[in-house]
Amino acid sequence: MTYYNEQIECMDKEILSQVQLEGLQATLNRAYKNVRHYRKLFREIDFMPEDLTSMDMLPRLPLLTRRDLSANYPYDMFAVPLREVVRLHTASFNFEEPVVTGFTGNDMSNWAELTARNLAGIGVTRDDVVQIALTFGIMSGPFGIQLGAEKIGASVIPISAGKLREQVKIMRDFKTSVLVSTPTVALGLIRSMDELGVDPNGLTLKCGIFGAEPWGEQTRQKIESSFYITATDTYGLTEIFGPGVAWECPAKKGLHIAEDHFIAEIIDPETCEVLPHGQEGELVITTIGKEAFPLIRFRTGDLTRIDNTPCECGRTHCRISRIFKRCDDVVVVRGTSITPEQIGRILTGISGFEPRFQMVVDRQEDRDQLMVVIEAADQYFFDEMKKQRRFVENLHRQISEFVGWEVNVRLVEPGTFDPNRRVVDNRTFK
Numbered sequence: 001m002t003y004y005n006e007q008i009e010c011m012d013k014e015i016l017s018q019v020q021l022e023g024l025q026a027t028l029n030r031a032y033k034n035v036r037h038y039r040k041l042f043r044e045i046d047f048m049p050e051d052l053t054s055m056d057m058l059p060r061l062p063l064l065t066r067r068d069l070s071a072n073y074p075y076d077m078f079a080v081p082l083r084e085v086v087r088l089h090t091a092s093f094n095f096e097e098p099v100v101t102g103f104t105g106n107d108m109s110n111w112a113e114l115t116a117r118n119l120a121g122i123g124v125t126r127d128d129v130v131q132i133a134l135t136f137g138i139m140s141g142p143f144g145i146q147l148g149a150e151k152i153g154a155s156v157i158p159i160s161a162g163k164l165r166e167q168v169k170i171m172r173d174f175k176t177s178v179l180v181s182t183p184t185v186a187l188g189l190i191r192s193m194d195e196l197g198v199d200p201n202g203l204t205l206k207c208g209i210f211g212a213e214p215w216g217e218q219t220r221q222k223i224e225s226s227f228y229i230t231a232t233d234t235y236g237l238t239e240i241f242g243p244g245v246a247w248e249c250p251a252k253k254g255l256h257i258a259e260d261h262f263i264a265e266i267i268d269p270e271t272c273e274v275l276p277h278g279q280e281g282e283l284v285i286t287t288i289g290k291e292a293f294p295l296i297r298f299r300t301g302d303l304t305r306i307d308n309t310p311c312e313c314g315r316t317h318c319r320i321s322r323i324f325k326r327c328d329d330v331v332v333v334r335g336t337s338i339t340p341e342q343i344g345r346i347l348t349g350i351s352g353f354e355p356r357f358q359m360v361v362d363r364q365e366d367r368d369q370l371m372v373v374i375e376a377a378d379q380y381f382f383d384e385m386k387k388q389r390r391f392v393e394n395l396h397r398q399i400s401e402f403v404g405w406e407v408n409v410r411l412v413e414p415g416t417f418d419p420n421r422r423v424v425d426n427r428t429f430k
């Protein structure tokens with residue numbers, strides 16, 4: 001078993017709890033002092049950071065939502081002046097304003113350590129060639145992997161997503177040994193490999209890290225058997241660094257949360273009550289090491305459960321179960337988070353009002369598809385065929401542009417779907 005930082009990853013549970021308590025106290029102090037939003041919330045409940053003397057008191061603090069983060073656009077949630085920030089990323093989600101996150105130099109080096117643990121944990125060394133087939137852009141994902149791989153001393157190919165045939169050639173010629181991508185891109189690479197007649201035996205791949213969208217055991221099997229590799233899951237959110245928050249060790253029995261940086265809670269998404277370990281609910285994360293953008297009790301929207309039983313890999317940090325569902329209307333398709341609010345805004349922009357619609361997600365031949373079905377109830381849609389066609393074409397173009405790939409759009413008769421169900425996800429993650 002390989003560790004990047006054995007002392008921390010296999011730390012005694014009691015010492016780990018002490019590390020968490022001290023980290024939490026420091027974070028609360030810093031947040032109270034530097035972030036108006038937290039100061040206001042704490043004052044409302046008559047709480048001072050020094051009041052927190054044990055971890056049991058954490059649930060007394062208010063929860064933080066993406067709406068709060070968006071409302072403080074762009075920099076009001078930062079706990080350091082902008083001159084100390086060396087990196088900015090955004091997570092868009094479903095609000096008018098995106099969530100802007102910042103990193104100090106220390107945050108960057110902590111992030112590198114966290115993803116280095118993930119990579120080393122599945123056997124990546126300085127001898128490896130890591131092909132990062134995630135889109136390099138304003139989202140943080142690929143940058144975190146790059147930092148970690150370089151910290152280990154591996155050679156990085158920051159190829160981004162897309163151009164799959166070229167990627168297969170590079171994978172073969174550059175002797176890539178580690179692939180990092182979304183499962184969708186991995187499956188696309190397998191198809192391209194078939195089309196090009198490239199024999200996977202001729203590749204030097206040994207393992208891969210896949211994430212940014214839900215994927216099940218069937219997809220894992222397909223990726224593993226087609227590439228002859230071990231495929232592991234990783235979890236992270238741009239709001240909380242990105243990758244490196246939690247990841248699967250080779251035991252593949254849940255994703256270890258880096259507990260020296262994050263405190264995980266599970267709440268009932270309806271009542272917001274904290275649930276005992278083992279029960280499924282919404283994951284809430286508190287960061288205890290972040291300088292620029294500390295998050296206190298941040299609601300991730302992801303449904304999972306915490307497993308505190310010992311893992312065969314020897315790591316003591318708790319695990320969360322793989323994440324397939326959310327407790328809100330956000331769907332993650334091909335690595336993109338899409339909400340009905342976003343689609344509704346595009347619809348309103350084109351037609352001047354928001355017709356009834358439904359987002360339908362399906363998986364066809366290993367590929368996730370999104371269809372937007374719109375109820376053609378209004379006269380507007382029927383009086384002129386040409387107008388109707390233009391509307392659908394326009395919508396198709398704008399939504400596809402927005403998500404970055406082809407989305408189907410269909411007009412249907414009223415009553416075809418239940419208008420109260422704005423998202424139908426037909427995918428199964430077996």
Ligand SMILES: [Zn+2]
Binds near residue numbers: 312313
């Ligand atoms: Zn483990």
